[in-house]
Amino acid sequence: xxxxxxxxxxxxxxxxxxxxxxxxxxxxxxxxxxxxxxxxxxxxxxxxxxxxxxxxxxxxxxxxxxxxxxxxxxxxxxxxxxxxxxxxxxxxxxxxxxxxxxxxxxxxxxxxxxxxxxxxxxxxxxxxxxxxxxxxxxxxxxxxxxxxxxxxxxxxxxxxxxxxxxxxxxxxxxxxxxxxxxxxxxxxxxxxxxxxxxxxxxxxxxxxxxxxxxxxxxxxxxxxxxxxxxxxxxxxxxxxxxxxxxxxxxxxxxxxxxxxxxxxxxxxxxxxxxxxxxxxxxxxxxxxxxxxxxxxxxxxxxxxxxxxxxxxxxxxxxxxxxxxxxxxxxxxxxxxxxxxxxxxxxxxxxxxxxxxxxxxxxxxxxxxxxxxxxxxxxxxxxxxxxxxxxxxxxxxxxxxxxxxxxxxxxxxxxxxxxxxxxxxxxxxxxxxxxxxxxxxxxxxxxxxxxxxxxxxxxxxxxxxxxxxxxxxxxxxxxxxxxxxxxxxxxxxxxxxxxxxxxxxxxxxxxxxxxxxxxxxxxxxxxxxxxxxxxxxxxxxxxxxxxxxxxxxxxxxxxxxxxxxxxxxxxxxxxxxxxxxxxxxxxxxxxxxxxxxxxxxxxxxxxxxxxxxxxxxxxxxxxxxxxxxxxxxxxxxxxxxx
Numbered sequence: 340x341x342x343x344x345x346x347x348x349x350x351x352x353x354x355x356x357x358x359x360x361x362x363x364x365x366x367x368x369x370x371x372x373x374x375x376x377x378x379x380x381x382x383x384x385x386x387x388x389x390x391x392x393x394x395x396x397x398x399x400x401x402x403x404x405x406x407x408x409x410x411x412x413x414x415x416x417x418x419x420x421x422x423x424x425x426x427x428x429x430x431x432x433x434x435x436x437x438x439x440x441x442x443x444x445x446x447x448x449x450x451x452x453x454x455x456x457x458x459x460x461x462x463x464x465x466x467x468x469x470x471x472x473x474x475x476x477x478x479x480x481x482x483x484x485x486x487x488x489x490x491x492x493x494x495x496x497x498x499x500x501x502x503x504x505x506x507x508x509x510x511x512x513x514x515x516x517x518x519x520x521x522x523x524x525x526x527x528x529x530x531x532x533x534x535x536x537x538x539x540x541x542x543x544x545x546x547x548x549x550x551x552x553x554x555x556x557x558x559x560x561x562x563x564x565x566x567x568x569x570x571x572x573x574x575x576x577x578x579x580x581x582x583x584x585x586x587x588x589x590x591x592x593x594x595x596x597x598x599x600x601x602x603x604x605x606x607x608x609x610x611x612x613x614x615x616x617x618x619x620x621x622x623x624x625x626x627x628x629x630x631x632x633x634x635x636x637x638x639x640x641x642x643x644x645x646x647x648x649x650x651x652x653x654x655x656x657x658x659x660x661x662x663x664x665x666x667x668x669x670x671x672x673x674x675x676x677x678x679x680x681x682x683x684x685x686x687x688x689x690x691x692x693x694x695x696x697x698x699x700x701x702x703x704x705x706x707x708x709x710x711x712x713x714x715x716x717x718x719x720x721x722x723x724x725x726x727x728x729x730x731x732x733x734x735x736x737x738x739x740x741x742x743x744x745x746x747x748x749x750x751x752x753x754x755x756x757x758x759x760x761x762x763x764x765x766x767x768x769x770x771x772x773x774x775x776x777x778x779x780x781x782x783x784x785x786x787x788x789x790x791x792x793x794x795x796x797x798x799x800x801x802x803x804x805x806x807x808x809x810x811x812x813x814x815x816x817x818x819x820x821x822x823x824x825x826x827x828x829x830x831x832x833x834x835x836x837x838x839x840x841x842x843x844x845x846x847x848x849x850x851x852x853x854x855x856x857x858x859x860x861x862x863x864x865x866x867x868x869x870x871x872x873x874x875x876x877x878x879x880x881x882x883x884x885x886x887x888x889x890x891x892x893x894x895x896x897x898x899x900x901x902x903x904x905x906x907x908x909x910x911x912x913x914x915x916x917x918x919x920x921x922x923x924x925x926x927x928x929x930x931x932x933x934x935x936x937x938x939x940x941x942x943x944x945x946x947x948x949x950x951x952x953x954x955x956x957x958x959x960x961x962x963x964x965x966x967x968x969x970x971x972x973x974x975x976x977x978x979x980x
Contacts, residue, residue, distance in 0.1 A: 347385040348474040349404075352392050354464045356422060360391050363420040364400055364440035371411050373428035376465055378408040381431050386474055389435075392463035397445040398477055406432040437481055444481045503528045503814065504838040505786050508768060510819040511842030513909065514885020517818040518766055520842060522549050525558050525762040528814050552762075559597045559763045563771030569778045574802050589802045594763065594780070601761040601813040605791060608758045610728070618728050620721075622679050629720050630658060631805070640665075641712035644694045649712050660713055673713045677702040681714055688718045758812045768817030773833050781832045783809040821881035822913070844871055844886050852890045859895040861970045869974035870906075873924045874913070882913050895967055903962045918957035926976070928969035931958045 351372060353360045363369040369389070374381060381404060389400035411432050418426060503524070509517040520534075526549055527537040537545065552558045561572070569575065570592070577590040591599075632638055633651060641649040641662065648665040655661055658675040681701050691697045691711065698707040698714075773781070779798055787794045790808035797806045817837065846864040850856050856864040871883040888905050892898055907921075914920040922930030933956050968980035 345382075347380060347382065348469050348471050349381065349385060349387045349466055350390055350469045351387055351466045352390050352463050354392050355394070357425055357464060358422065359420040360389070360399055361440050363417070364389075364435070364438055366416070367435070367438070368414065368417045368420065369400070369435065370417060371413050371430050371432050373425045373430045374408050374466055375428065376467060378429055380468070381408050383407055387433055388469070388474060388477055391443070395443070395445065397443045397448070398481055399439050399443045400435050401437040401439075401478055401481060402433040402435050404431055404433045437478070439481060444477065448480065449477075503534075505789070505811070505813075506784055506815045506817075506837040508817040508819050508833075508837045508839050509842050510821055510839055512822055512844065512881060512883045512885055513820055514887040514905075515842040515844055516848075516885070516887050517820075517842050518764075519887070521764050521766075521816045521818055522546070524816055525549065525764060525814075526552065528762050529557055529760045531760070556597075556600050557759060557761050559593045559761075560766070561593050561763070562766040563768050563776065565770060565772070567771045567776055569776055572776050573778070573780060573807075574800055576802055595800075595807065597761055597763050598807070598809050598813055601759075602790065602808070602810040604759045604761075605810050605812055618725050620725065620728070622682055625717075625721055625724060626658065626675060626678075627806070628724050629717055630654065632720055633660075634804075638716075641709070641716050643708045643712040645708060647708070647712075649709055662709060662713070664709070671706050671709050673705075673710055677705070677710070678714060678717060681710075682717065688715050760812050760814060762814045762816060765815065765817040767820065768833075769819045777832075780807070780809070781836065783807075784815060785836050786811070789813075822909075844883050846886055848886050849889050853892065858892050858898055859967050861895070861898065861967055862974065863889045863892070863898075865974040866970060870924055874910075877920055877923065878913055884909065895970075898970065899962050899965070907959070907962065918959065921959075922957065926969075926972055928965060928972055929960055929962075931960050932956075933958065 353372075358372075360369070383404055383406055385404040387402040387404060388398055389402055391397060391399050408429050408431050411430050413426060413430075507524075509520055509524075511517060523537050523545065524534055526532075526545060527534045529552055530537070530548075549558065553560065570577075572592040572594045574589055574591050574595050576587050578585050579588050580586075633654070638651075640651075643649055649662050650665065652661045652663050652670050655672070660673040661670050662673060663670045681698060684701050685691060685697070694707045694711050698705070698710055702710075777784075782788055783796055783798065786792070788796045788809070789811035790797070791811040795808060795811075797808045799805070800807050815837075844867060846856075846867050849863050849867070853863070856862050867884060867886060867889060874883050884906060888901050889898075892901065910921050910924060918930050922932070966980070968978055971978045971980070
């Protein structure tokens with residue numbers, strides 16, 4: 340057994356160009372790794388920091404050496420993560436003690452500690468000895484970091500998704516915790532956990548996780564209102580100031596942005612699971628990507644066989660190119676269908692020796708010189724596109740053009756289960772004009788219409804003309820205040836495509852959060868139940884009072900504040916200022932009935948018209964002056980105090 344005093348501490352720096360560290364850690368396949376320096380000094384029992392260099396550098400695992408340096412065999416799966424021949428070098432075996440693949444301790448987290456000023460002083464990819472205090476501090480920080488997010492130290496490669504609905508609306512009266520629950524549900528979806536399990540986590544820690552997912556782009560939050568539009572939600576033309584003038588640009592809304600990132604992750608997951616082999620693409624896939632390239636800033640002009648420049652005039656409805664030569668206003672059309680014929684007949688551009696004869700033989704009499712220029716650009720783009728797809732296989736990172744042009748088709752459930760989940764929370768979803776905000780995209784949110792399913796649909800957006808889909812790893816959570824609109828009045832298209840979960844007033848939560856239902860002898864549970872029972876009789880269950888108004892109260896003064904600023908204003912809104920009905924809910928301690936002493940204040944008029952001999956007036960008593968018995972008598976009419 341190694342003497343603890345002789346134990347060494349190491350930093351293994353791993354370059355992404357040498358080894359796919361995150362993917363290997365994710366499936367527990369980092370057990371042997373090649374050593375580049377100080378090979379004879381590594382002993383069994385030494386402690387190791389597994390450090391990724393380059394982008395997102397930091398500590399991704401802590402390990403213990405289980406061998407000295409040797410020529411230990413790699414597992415078949417372990418070898419697949421190497422990108423070069425470094426696997427042939429002398430190596431060491433180790434076991435992972437702390438796996439941080441999903442939540443690494445980033446390098447910037449160490450910058451606040453002066454001890455780390457000279458922590459990394461050698462070339463990336465080199466292993467070298469570090470001080471014992473460095474290792475122990477990293478270990479402590481890593482454990483605290485992992486504990487904060489309550490992540491498991493073991494990893495299950497494929498998670499079967501929990502039964503969270505793709506489209507859900509939480510509806511109920513004000514104060515029933517709809518937004519609170521939406522936040523918890525968003526974290527539950529992303530972490531693939533049940534809502535019940537997430538609800539047991541300390542709220543401050545849960546909010547930290549929620550905020551981190553928002554910062555990482557996995558959660559979006561938006562509030563609908565009467566002026567909110569399709570242009571805000573999906574995409575629209577917005578003015579921008581440029582060089583003291585106003586220019587109009589297409590600006591993406593939160594829905595399009597989040598759907599795009601969700602699709603990017605789904606595509607990268609798909610490509611990482613495809614066996615590495617020759618990439619074959621269809622003409623339609625290539626042409627769709629080619630159109631995106633032609634519309635981008637990367638493209639300038641076509642060049643004909645005799646070196647003339649040809650510029651794009653516009654793209655036709657069928658994807659045809661309408662072009663014009665330099666210094667000319669005359670246009671020519673290069674059709675997609677004829678490009679396809681030539682593409683499928685001539686594999687390489689250098690096979691065209693005689694432009695007129697070779698092209699006319701395939702597509703007939705056209706301007707072959709211009710046609711050649713467009714075809715040449717298509718073949719040039721094909722090479723770059725295949726190269727990008729090959730790079731995607733290796734790196735697992737997709738460019739924007741690749742994401743936009745790639746059609747996922749029907750994905751296996753295994754692929755879907757591996758993708759990250761994205762969540763869009765729409766607060767007050769019923770306050771917006773759904774048909775105008777979603778437009779034609781309302782159909783695309785249906786589960787079977789999501790991209791990645793057999794019946795997935797694409798639409799062309801009106802401003803950018805790009806193709807858009809809603810991927811199956813994007814979840815939508817809406818909240819709806821039923822005091823503002825009943826479920827029956829909700830847009831029918833939305834009702835058909837969303838699941839609904841009612842959030843009712845739950846007096847039991849008052850006991851759970853406050854530890855007791857009593858405030859200065861006032862039973863808050865009975866108080867809430869009595870108020871809601873009367874409201875339901877008078878105007879319906881959608882207008883009840885939520886339990887959140889009665890949480891974390893410490894004194895009678897706190898309760899009076901709740902009534903003054905929350906309960907009374909809500910009741911005034913519900914009953915449109917009718918103090919008689921408010922009196923039926925709260926009682927005579929709150930609403931005072933007074934006889935009109937001076938009826939002569941009115942003009943001469945027959946009071947029998949009102950079917951009464953006298954006129955009464957009603958006033959709200961000042962809440963701050965009410966004794967505790969006034970609140971008790973709301974639910975106990977005979978209480979005298």
